[in-house]
Amino acid sequence: CGFHLRGLGSSTPLAFATLNVTAPAGGLGDVLGRQLSLRPDLKLLAAKEAEAVLAVENEALDKQILTVNKSGRVTEYQLIYRARFNLRQGAVERIPSTELTLRRDYSFDENNVLGKEAEEQILVRDMRSDAAQQIIRRLAALKPAVAPYTPAPAAQ
Amino acid sequence: EEVAGPTVLQADKIEGTGNTEACASGNVALDRDGRRIEAQWLKLFETTREIRAGDQTRLSQQGDLLEGGELYLKEDTRTGELDAPRYRLGQRQGRGDAVKLLFEGKDKYRLNKARFTTCQVGQDDWFIRARELELDYTRNVGVARNSTIEFKGVPLLYSPYLDFSLDGSRKSGFLSSSIGSSGSGGFELIVPYYWNIAPNMDATIAPRLISKRGLMFNNEFRYLGKDMAGQLTVETILKDRVYGSSRSAFRLQHEQGLAPGLRTGLNLQKTTDDRYFADFGDRIAVASQTFLPREGYLSYSHGNFGAVLRMQRYQTLQDPTNPVAVPYARLPQLTVNYQPVLPAPFRLDLNGEAVSFHHPTQLTGERVVAYPSLSMPMEQAWGFVTPKVGLHLSHYKLDDGRSLSRNLPIFSVDSGLYFDREGQFFGKDMVQSLEPRAYYVRIPHRDQSAFPNFDSGVADFNFAQMFSENQYTGSDRINDANQLTLALTSRLFEADSGIERARVAVGQRFYFDRQRVTLNEAARSQDTSASDLIATAGGQPFDHWWMDGAVQTDGNGHQTRKAALNLRYQPEAGKLLNLRYRLDRLTDIKQIDLSAQWPVSARWHVVARQNWSIRDKRSLERLLGLEYNGGCWVFRMVSQRFVTSGNQTSSPFFLQLELNDVGRLGSNPLQTLKESIPGYTKLN
Numbered sequence: 001c002g003f004h005l006r007g008l009g010s011s012t013p014l015a016f017a018t019l020n021v022t023a024p025a026g027g028l029g030d031v032l033g034r035q036l037s038l039r040p041d042l043k044l045l046a047a048k049e050a051e052a053v054l055a056v057e058n059e060a061l062d063k064q065i066l067t068v069n070k071s072g073r074v075t076e077y078q079l080i081y082r083a084r085f086n087l088r089q090g091a092v093e094r095i096p097s098t099e100l101t102l103r104r105d106y107s108f109d110e111n112n113v114l115g116k117e118a119e120e121q122i123l124v125r126d127m128r129s130d131a132a133q134q135i136i137r138r139l140a141a142l143k144p145a146v147a148p149y150t151p152a153p154a155a156q
Numbered sequence: 157e158e159v160a161g162p163t164v165l166q167a168d169k170i171e172g173t174g175n176t177e178a179c180a181s182g183n184v185a186l187d188r189d190g191r192r193i194e195a196q197w198l199k200l201f202e203t204t205r206e207i208r209a210g211d212q213t214r215l216s217q218q219g220d221l222l223e224g225g226e227l228y229l230k231e232d233t234r235t236g237e238l239d240a241p242r243y244r245l246g247q248r249q250g251r252g253d254a255v256k257l258l259f260e261g262k263d264k265y266r267l268n269k270a271r272f273t274t275c276q277v278g279q280d281d282w283f284i285r286a287r288e289l290e291l292d293y294t295r296n297v298g299v300a301r302n303s304t305i306e307f308k309g310v311p312l313l314y315s316p317y318l319d320f321s322l323d324g325s326r327k328s329g330f331l332s333s334s335i336g337s338s339g340s341g342g343f344e345l346i347v348p349y350y351w352n353i354a355p356n357m358d359a360t361i362a363p364r365l366i367s368k369r370g371l372m373f374n375n376e377f378r379y380l381g382k383d384m385a386g387q388l389t390v391e392t393i394l395k396d397r398v399y400g401s402s403r404s405a406f407r408l409q410h411e412q413g414l415a416p417g418l419r420t421g422l423n424l425q426k427t428t429d430d431r432y433f434a435d436f437g438d439r440i441a442v443a444s445q446t447f448l449p450r451e452g453y454l455s456y457s458h459g460n461f462g463a464v465l466r467m468q469r470y471q472t473l474q475d476p477t478n479p480v481a482v483p484y485a486r487l488p489q490l491t492v493n494y495q496p497v498l499p500a501p502f503r504l505d506l507n508g509e510a511v512s513f514h515h516p517t518q519l520t521g522e523r524v525v526a527y528p529s530l531s532m533p534m535e536q537a538w539g540f541v542t543p544k545v546g547l548h549l550s551h552y553k554l555d556d557g558r559s560l561s562r563n564l565p566i567f568s569v570d571s572g573l574y575f576d577r578e579g580q581f582f583g584k585d586m587v588q589s590l591e592p593r594a595y596y597v598r599i600p601h602r603d604q605s606a607f608p609n610f611d612s613g614v615a616d617f618n619f620a621q622m623f624s625e626n627q628y629t630g631s632d633r634i635n636d637a638n639q640l641t642l643a644l645t646s647r648l649f650e651a652d653s654g655i656e657r658a659r660v661a662v663g664q665r666f667y668f669d670r671q672r673v674t675l676n677e678a679a680r681s682q683d684t685s686a687s688d689l690i691a692t693a694g695g696q697p698f699d700h701w702w703m704d705g706a707v708q709t710d711g712n713g714h715q716t717r718k719a720a721l722n723l724r725y726q727p728e729a730g731k732l733l734n735l736r737y738r739l740d741r742l743t744d745i746k747q748i749d750l751s752a753q754w755p756v757s758a759r760w761h762v763v764a765r766q767n768w769s770i771r772d773k774r775s776l777e778r779l780l781g782l783e784y785n786g787g788c789w790v791f792r793m794v795s796q797r798f799v800t801s802g803n804q805t806s807s808p809f810f811l812q813l814e815l816n817d818v819g820r821l822g823s824n825p826l827q828t829l830k831e832s833i834p835g836y837t838k839l840n
Contacts, residue, residue: 001577002577002578002579003575003577005538005576006539006574007537007574039537064441064831065440068777068798069745070771072440072443072803073444073446075740075743076745106616107616107742107743110447113470113483114486115611115612115629122621122624125620141653141654
């Protein structure tokens with residue numbers, strides 16, 4: 001049906017071999033760093049030494065009421081996670097500032113506030129990891145910055 | 157002092173007295189310093205840098221335009237006056253006329269008997285009419301004294317003092333007064349006063365007159381500093397005539413960085429009584445609050461090390477018709493995590509937590525948990541496998557004298573493969589992936605029935621939960637497990653950018669043993685071999701369409717336990733339809749929710765929402781409103797009704813006139829519209 005294992009078929013290498021991840025401590029940047037460090041074709045370096053810089057500009061978490069019951073009590077919340085990032089390679093902005101929005105719903109239990117608070121944290125981690133994967137997929141889709149030289153067609 | 161630039165003076169006739177004075181007449185045009193003055197006659201005094209011009213003068217500079225009669229201008233101080241001016245000033249092109257205009261320095265004007273509007277020339281829908289008007293474009297603030305707001309020629313509001321924004325950047329003072337009504341309070345009048353204390357500090361003081369209850373004061377103070385920010389809100393009603401005494405609510409939120417990696421924060425909330433927010437909240441998000449946190453934290457992170465010390469307590473607002481459990485206070489809670497660097501592919505995670513749990517009526521005590529784990533993540537472009545072993549260690553010292561311990565080895569293997577195929581979907585080069593994932597967990601059984609429950613609960617079953625070791629949140633229960641989760645995800649992403657456009661996923665967990673650790677739910681019996689099945693789909697299948705849906709059925713697929721569908725059509729800003737459906741058998745929810753913002757003519761928009769409980773055959777929230785965009789003003793009329801605690805309803809009504817960039821009159825429905833109609837766009 002046309003499916004092939006990723007990386008074994010018509011795959012192209014990453015557009016850069018070294019990368020720096022710049023991000024506020026303790027958030028998406030850590031997850032990105034962890035996931036990217038597992039790639040054999042990429043080395044994470046300091047900003048000055050790396051070919052490209054992936055910057056997490058900001059992360060925001062919002063919580064909204066999703067469902068109330070007939071007594072006006074909240075039965076479901078929605079977590080809305082937003083992360084803004086960009087990628088620069090030298091002076092070139094390869095991915096302009098882009099915002100990812102992810103949502104997760106969870107049921108609320110008034111008799112288990114602490115447990116639901118912990119569950120919220122699990123969902124935030126899940127969204128961070130999801131966002132990191134989406135960003136990495138966008139990095140992987142980038143073509144090398146300098147296109148191979150192709151001679152112009154001869155003038156008639 | 158400013159150095160005069162080159163001067164170009166053109167006229168039918170120019171007479172000079174040496175280099176100090178020039179008289180020009182007939183089609184005069186004077187250009188200098190980027191300013192152009194046109195008049196029938198003009199006198200230029202170079203030594204004193206004064207200009208006089210008449211009989212009709214036109215002064216233009218960087219988009220600003222002043223036209224009038226005689227002009228006197230002293231250029232070095234930018235002071236002077238213009239008779240009978242018509243003006244158009246500033247980035248937002250505020251315009252109007254006056255009997256006299258005084259120049260009071262660069263970009264500062266004072267006008268006598270003046271009118272001001274942000275409407276375009278030829279459209280005279282509204283004016284601020286003032287005995288005296290100050291326009292300060294250095295601070296973007298306008299002040300009108302003895303003023304009336306006139307709408308379509310009808311005076312709406314008189315005020316001896318009115319300050320307003322000239323660029324829409326700040327909340328304005330008296331120009332955001334609010335008149336409305338809510339069910340339990342009757343008629344309401346709010347007259348906020350905005351105080352721009354400093355560029356990084358402001359306050360809003362808003363007396364709120366509630367006809368049936370009395371006078372309330374809402375005060376909000378915000379500040380911003382180097383690496384810190386905060387907000388303090390205090391609301392007080394000195395004597396609530398319905399309730400019979402004084403009531404108030406308090407909230408302080410503060411965040412601050414102390415040193416690199418070291419942060420602290422406070423979130424202190426308190427109210428005097430359980431019904432406070434139900435009585436005074438005009439939005440569901442406010443009225444439905446049940447737990448008010450009072451917490452503070454200190455966190456430190458450096459490299460692979462992180463620690464958080466937190467003190468937390470909740471105020472529980474009880475509703476006699478639906479009492480809820482009071483959560484434990486954590487005084488304090490210390491969490492520590494550390495990932496020492498190991499040679500690849502090994503990864504060591506050290507997590508620890510120590511908490512002292514406090515409660516007014518239930519068993520209290522201290523709990524210490526440590527969870528070291530070693531994993532070996534191996535990743536390739538085509539797949540991954542991560543074996544992991546850990547040891548979960550817990551120790552309890554309870555205030556009834558007991559000491560309890562529990563040590564559990566945890567073993568898991570997570571693995572997945574990625575298959576891709578390239579193709580054309582939705583007319584674009586896309587890659588479709590197929591991602592099978594398998595996750596096995598093994599945890600032996602330990603009897604935990606004697607353990608207290610401080611913070612554990614059964615987590616929702618979803619994709620995040622499916623791939624976790626423990627079905628319980630918190631640390632009081634660790635489930636016994638011999639189980640395998642299988643899931644299949646397929647994504648569609650654009651080939652050239654990697655942007656994900658759609659995703660479908662299906663997953664289920666299979667049990668090889670019966671479950672024996674329980675919290676208060678029934679244990680899973682021996683012959684239950686599979687969990688619920690979850691299927692989700694979501695994405696942007698067509699331009700302007702967004703959808704996501706999820707279904708959770710029992711293990712055999714016979715009964716739907718949970719279902720959710722969200723569908724949005726938004727072809728352009730201000731044109732929006734939302735459809736939502738939710739079903740949850742556990743919480744007895746079956747609802748349909750329709751909301752829209754839709755233009756019915758070039759200027760009229762309808763906003764509406766109906767959240768209908770099919771199960772209860774009643775509306776949980778309904779909203780209907782009209783918005784009119786008059787170009788330089790917007791009128792909004794919104795009626796809402798929603799259920800609050802104790803089976804009561806609240807019915808706020810909003811009427812608002814927004815004068816573009818300047819301010820708003822009436823009660824503000826914008827926050828309500830944003831919360832009720834996901835994707836709502838403000839028209840101006």
